[in-house]
Amino acid sequence: MKKILFPILCCLMALPTLAQITVSGTVFDEYNETVPQAIVRLKNYPQTGVATDLNGRFTLSVPNTKSVLTISYMGYETQEISIGSRRQFRIILRPLNNLMDEAVVVGFATQKKVNLTGAVKTVGDEVFADRPISNALQGLQGTIGGLNITNDAGGALGEQMNINIRGIGSIGDGSNSSPLILIDGMEGDLSTINPSDIESISVLKDGASASIYGSRAPFGVILVTTKRGTKKGVNVNYSANLRLQQPVSVPKMVDSYTYALMVNEAAQNSGYGSGLVGRLDEIRKFQNGELAYATTAQDDLHWWGADNSFGNTDWYDMYLKNSTQSLENNITVSGTKNKFDYYGSVGYLSQTGLFKNADEEYNRLSGNIKLGYQFNKYVKLTINSRIINIDNNKPSSLNDLFYHNLGRRAPTLAVLLPNDEYSRESMIHNITEGGRWDQKTRQFYNQANLVIEPIKNWKIHGEVNSRIERNPFTRDFNPIGVHAPNGEWTYFEVLEGVTARHNISSGDTGYFQVFPDAGEQYNEKAKTKINYFGTNIYTDYNLTVSKKHKFTFLAGEQSEYYHRKIHRDAEYYLVTNPDDEHKTMSIFKNGEWSSLGFFARVNYNFADRYLLEVNARADAASRFPKDQRWGFFPSVSAGWNIAEEPFWKKFYDKGFEYLKIRASYATLGNQNTTSFYPYYQKMLTYPGNAVFDGERATILPMYAAFSTSLTWETIVNTGIGLDFAFLNNRLTGSFDWYQRTTKDMVGPANALSALYGASAPRTNNAELRTRGWEVELGWRDRIGKNFSYSISGTLSDYQTEITKYDSPDNNIYSWYKGKKYGEIWGYEVVGIAKSDAEMSSYLAQHSQSAIGDRWGGGDLMYRDQNNDGAVNAGSSTLDDHGDLRIIGNTTPRFAYSFTLTAQWKWIDLRAYFQGIGKRDYFFNTATFFGMVAPYQRSLFTEHLDYFRYAGSELGANYEDPYYPRIRADQNNIQTSDRYLQKAGYLRLKNLQIGFNLPKKNPNSKFIKKARLYISAENLLTWTKLRLFDPEAIKANVTDYDGGAGKTYPQYRTYSMGVEIQL
Template identity: 40%
Template sequence: MQRIKLRKKLKEPGGPSALSVALSLLLVFFMTMPAMAQSLEKRLNLVYRNTTIHEVIVDLQKKTGVDIAFTEKLGLKNRKVDKLLIKDESLEQVLHRILDPLEVKIIKGTNGLVLIKKDQEKAPGILSGKVLDSDGAGIPGASLRLKQGKVSAVSDSNGAFRISAPSAQDTLLISYLGYATEELAINPSSENLNIILSTAKANTLTELVVVGYGTQKKANLTGSVEVIDAGKLKNRPVVNVSQAMQGTVSGVQFNYGSMGYEPGAKMGIQIRGQGSPFVVIDGTVGDLNDVDPNDIESISVLKDAAASAIYGARAPYGVVLITTKSGSLGKKVAVNFSTNSALSTPIDKPHTLDAYTFVKAMNEMHDNQSVARLFTEETVDRIIKYMKDPSGPQTIPDPGNPKNWATYLLSNGNNDWMDIHFGNGNRTQQNLSVAGGGDNSSYFISAGHTYEKGIMKFGKDDYRRINLNSKLEVKLSDWWKFSSNTRLVQSDRNKPGIDGDYALALHHVLRTHPNQWLVSPNGHYSNLSRIPAMLASSEGTTERSLTQRFATEFKPLKNWDINVDYSIDLPYTDYEKRYLTAYEDRVDGSMSAIQATVPSYITKEKSNTFYNSLNVYTTYRYDLKEDHHFSLMAGYQQESSRRDLLGGLKRELIAPSVPSMTTAIGEMRAYDEMSHWATMGYFARFNYSYRDKYLLEINGRNDGTSIFAKKKRWGYFPSLSAGWNLHKENFWTRVSPYVNTMKIRASWGRLGNQRVAAYQDLPLLAIEPSLNWILNGGRPAYTTGPNLINPNLTWESSESTDLGIEMSFLKQRLNFVLDVYQRMTFNRLGPAKALPAVLGATVPKENNSELRTRGWDLSLSWKDKIGDFSYGISALLSDYQSVVTKYNNPTGILSTDYVGKNIGEIWGYETVGLIRTAEDADRINKSKSQSFISAQTWRTGDVEYRDLNGDGKVNQGMGTLTDPGDRRIIGNSTPRYQYALNLNASYKNFDISVFFQGIGKRDYWLSGNMFWGFNAWNQTSLFPHHLDYYRDTEGSTYSGLGINTDAYYPRPYSDNAQYRKNQQNQTRYLQSGAYIRLKNLQLGYSLPKTWISKIGLQKARIFISGENLWTKSSITKGFDPETASLGEYGSGKNMFVQAVYAAGLNVSF
């Protein structure tokens, strides 16, 4: 049956090739060469009456199982046979008997027989060769077809093929699932062809795209789904998938966590400005960053509600589907190895001021404040002396306490703490994989290792990950397949344990004064250098996850599939902090414990999770004649998870070399945390396509979750989408030379969001372990007041509409995709209606507001090949904005949301400038126009704010929308116009790719000492650019840097009551976060085959690759546009952005 269908397709030129590709793949499984030889020899005994030769051959084919290819041109349908008697004859004999008189020649092909007209056979060429993948491994089961000759063949288990070419001049089409179809012109001299299929499939509409619970032809997609080419993620010296994905998908935002570019930094992902997407790895929920980028076959990003609706409430913010590589049946063993090593170095690392300039600036700040100078003349003199002769001591015995070294204000060193603490890091990655398959089973096994050492010079600061992945697929019979997938990933993150907190370590280092001594005259590091504590203490987190998935697929009937899969995920986290006593020296050379590190302690936390999920779903396809294709999928899912954390702390370690709870003798504490949840869902999808021209898809999912109260637990989430392939219409033929393909699609869908904290419907009392109060010798446990609850809490839901247009031009070399979307979030959970504070409790969230997000994603790509030179350009551009459309804020108070608020809005004053003259300052002081901001005296060099509403006072009015006083919206922190540009080219054995990424518009309001430089005396971080502050007095030996009235920064003060007057949110100091960055540049060279084949290699490529090599941004120095606002202790206090220089090697054999 299947074989007849194949022939039908052969007879009709054109038609969808994906089906034939799929079927020819099946042929390989069912028909092997020895089988055919047997069939040809098999003796036949048959009688035919009143029939045609065509029907005889069709029947013989059925009976022998031998594939016989022929075209209608032979006219066999017209050759009638009254009676044909076959007695103990082989198929070959029979065919010769009936066809020889008709001048039809029989050619033995690789997998069957081909019938051709004798007179056409001018040059009876047999083409042979091999179909290979880009790694040089043979591709079995690839389908080959001659365009004019209408002859087809399939490659064997080694990728070798033979095909008879009836005509000397023809085009050979080679296709295989998942690879781009190749076209090859053949001529009489063609022989021993080696055809390499490329996985780059952006231009083909026949490729299959992984969607929720199945695959779909790209041409038939009606939702907004974007596929990331795995090639773009390869060979990047980045440590995880999220870093590699940045800039590869249009409309997806990536951002760093609060620690910036720390080792192993996982980037947060948001699709279209929403929350983090639901990540499914090979059918199981997982963490994107737990996958080795080398193991990835493809990534599908489901951007609109129609595409992600099948995952219902688990996927309110879109879905990322990762498919890892697999082996395939009958494929020879392919081994791949890749490695790279890299050096990383901070870009734009600021430098600390020299100590003398620093102390003069600090003293000037204190002069401004009319308080005592911070550094005495004696100290300043010592600093000057030390800078002239750095061989002298960096400090003196503390005059008030002569046993100790003087610190802080009395220290006279000259240290660049940025150079002392931050140097270069390094990275290395290896991945080895083995893939292949036999007759009934296939396998893929891989192991990966990733290591990154951070740029901190002291203390541990690194990240290591090991990935082990194995996939096994067994074909038990024609109708039953079974597969097993095991993934193990372990990551280790080590941080210096200073003051118990990595973020604090950064905060401390960034504000250490340059005069602070590094090494005492005795030769020991100072406590304030933070080095002793960094070296003594450490904090390590090991995350381990073992995922096991069993899946099985039945085909009870031809068009009916049933899938059942069961997965278990066992994430395990092991956290250990060793907080050991560190020492610094005293004047007499004795070492004394640094008080903050006493008592030492060890704390451990171990958490186990048991997650399991069951999916049962079934698909039935039905074709009504040739034109109507229906498909129905329905299924059930349940999942549950339970987490159990056990933690403990014990103080006073006896021996630092043996840090354990057993070897500690002090206070002991133990605690646990347990949580569990479950979901259940029923889902269904209906697809209809009319000649692949009109497409319709309906999804629905009924979801239940344990998060909500019993009666609010279930939600129903439908979606509807439709598409129209215009290029399949007859009228398109006139346009098709210019616009090759064009599809319009529209979708609508509703999604729920169950990602809210559990038990918000229950008034709960928190039980806290130890009160900040000692009673009867101990710190008692206590409870706190129950939270206020909202029993009506239910699903937040969103409705998304998406309009998409996909076009290709110029022989499909230019592709264009544009999506325009709107997402309405209803019943939005958010800060509830503002209530008077006398309520005395946090107002529980309510489902009371609405948010509208509108945006568009554009992608444009060009790909061409000129001789040996092939190149491609792809560009992505996207934008969105969110507006609050409903909010219960009748007074329009600005401290919460209000209707019409653009998310990201920054309110602030308009800056007139710095006050330049004493008259201006007098005017402001006399009129008290700025007394709302500060009642302190305003001086020259302070900021003058504009009185926008002309009432003579600069203030916040009622703080409402109708009376905002003199504040207005001065900017918006939402990143706008995010773009990426990827250029790649290859010539012969050389390849290059250049990848730019950036943001078109974004505002930052930065605060704290990293931005302002000056702050309270011990919170000041001065870098050279901060010296551009207002000064109107001459400098002296001990204070001040000389007049600078045309300054950028205002007059500095040391006290919050004073400096806050100049640090109000305002236009003058608003920063632009727009940037363009050369994210990656890669140069590769593939060693010539002739060399490497001698040592048994299929392929070997060496490359160099660089990350963050160049950036253009107008943001103030010391900040990076990607991480400026981050930092647990203030803007910019995160790990510096780094450039990475790597070299690597890919080998396959």
């Protein structure tokens, strides 16, 4: 037998050598570059093969035309080619699909991106890299479809941004819909963490992905992973940048003479007095330099102010710097050695403000240390400590009220008095001597993570998290004054234009709402202590059955405890009265909440083709009555990776490597009530209207009613999605559609009888629905060896509708069933009447007496929608809304962004654009209309485009003016479509050019990487919005809501920086 077999085997083995066909070819990579050392073999005869030469060429003899060649090269997919009748081959290798291995951080685990069944998006640190931003939220803005980060309140130091995932989830009438932010698994503050410490951010957008976090995350999760040591040896990284910041969209005030003419005209049109007409001569003389001072003595004790001064000052020019500087430094040391890995960083950001004389400062010092130790192959321990110290210091008077007063400052007001002191109207004393506001934020995070892997694929995780916050706050108001004409010292209020008041707010923080009196010394000190403690104990096990069936099991518990203690004291007295008793205010607020959750998850994966994920979580929350505390929230999601189907093979080979369809359904509870104890009876004190001994007496009104049945809001999430990656992953993208319904939303119960004396309690009786979609697309490629580029973009939209609300009267300005979130009701404008005759004729058929009187040429003619002969708002209800109709919506829609990057050798360029496609806004403020009341005036050059007849001292403008004639009343500022603003915008958020030290350089032994860059933030903006910056249109309401144009200006930043890695 052996004698027979041996010759046969010899013949078989010799078959290749007997080949008579010679084939040749060239192997290329995806960039059309030849590939040397690629291995070309004959299939099934691995010993028969050659390597390509330096030009990527090969020649090989094969036995026959049915032979198959295999071509392989590291990092590329192995290709098979049938010989057939061909003898020459041009072979293009396709890189390995890295997407298949790309890991994404999800709840309590990481998953391969291709196996995700939920809507999860991850971004790396490139979104923060070398950008002159002051917090991570600014860097994240616009980078992820559905992650809505907006800022309407301008660019004040430390300004907070609004954040939501996939839109509004609650009307905020007792609960909130903020996403859960977890930093390395612990709840944290994304606005305080140093962006340079962040390695990646995953956003779990849909309910199924977030459901593992249960009732703490019904509106999505933002998972922040901080950096750790990964490279061998000691790696030192230093970066620094110097920033120059300029205010943008700063209004230009009209000169004082023009101002006076406009005020006079408004007064005349509205029938109010004579305005400033009496001072025109002095105004002109002051402008011509004939008068040294802009005011005179009114009497011995007063200087003329208001409409009797005659200066000429653009107060924005007066107050705002042309530019201000900031500096940021970061140093990190990281590495690994044997079983030890470490990462340590220190960052310091020092920012100054845009206001002159204000000495604003925002300093952030952060330190982070993360140490990992692999005890043996079973146990690894990681500990992480992070400390953040933020100091935000500014004048106490530099608040929304100040911006409001600045916006309405008349240019005629005097800066200097004849005694060469600053006038009270200049507000310089308020800023420089009126006291300081100082908020410190001190956060200390500690985390320990123990991972035990007793057997392969089974891990047990134990995490202990703690956060300690100590946030001291001080606020002083000092008495300020000027010398009267007779030399006597006179005090005035630090906060201009408001009645003295000392209130303790009824909210959980017990904020003191204080408007000090003239000559008052006020000192406030507060301490906020927050202790947070949480544990995550969970285990996961990966099981593979017959290679194709892969299971992952996860089960665990999560517990959290939060305790906040606020102690606030204040003392105040009048320095004008030596006998004045020192009055005090004091609050001590103690609050806590806790939650406990048990969760489980099963992932099933069949051949990377069919994917299923089932989550279940049971939660208990302290915020509800005992019998309502537990809730159970399941979710399920599934995916079908079509590209893994056999029938897709031909498409796969043509470059369609990844195509997945996803769907998910989840119900989640929301425990995030705005109050820690919404079901407790509260008796809160208020300052009453009775005055005893000159002080408003504190009263104890009827206690607020409470609901004993208050329980979880239930959030039902449904969504479908599509992910794809084509053409060697050069084209990637995803699409998601979702619906989220907030059931049993907290809202007010039926109104109680007025005899009861208190408002109705909050109960679960409302419902809200949000629908939206997201698209993300990306393209990246190389041209030749030296040039690479990419373009990526996101587009998303959502709309929110109230689907259930107990509104007894369906008032259109409140909530009602069917109301779209953000909708604006207003009139339609027919046009501007060109003459009194036209207006009279219009009024004869459509009375506008419900809106105002003294109508004439130049005023607005509002449309009589219901043709009842009168224009009015009816009773402002759905059944009777008169001539009002829905004219717009303030919801920011069609949020989009796109990023362009390019690198050529050692130069790189990045341009990041962000915008909002559609948003309506109506401003009924003086900053928009110029004047809305006799002393609510903000006259900017834009306001000169108003209706004027021929003969006006400011020139005729009656053909096509933007504004109606100027008035000092409400006639022409009714909410209307004509003045509805398109607040959408496109902004070049960041442009940067970097110069990298070539890898091979004389110093490459010492310097691993060096980069010099120039970066600019908010460089260009395209918007149809008049007057205002689209990100500074609304003040945050604290003491005073100034409204549009009365906010801290937004700014543009130029930055130059360096990054060195040793």
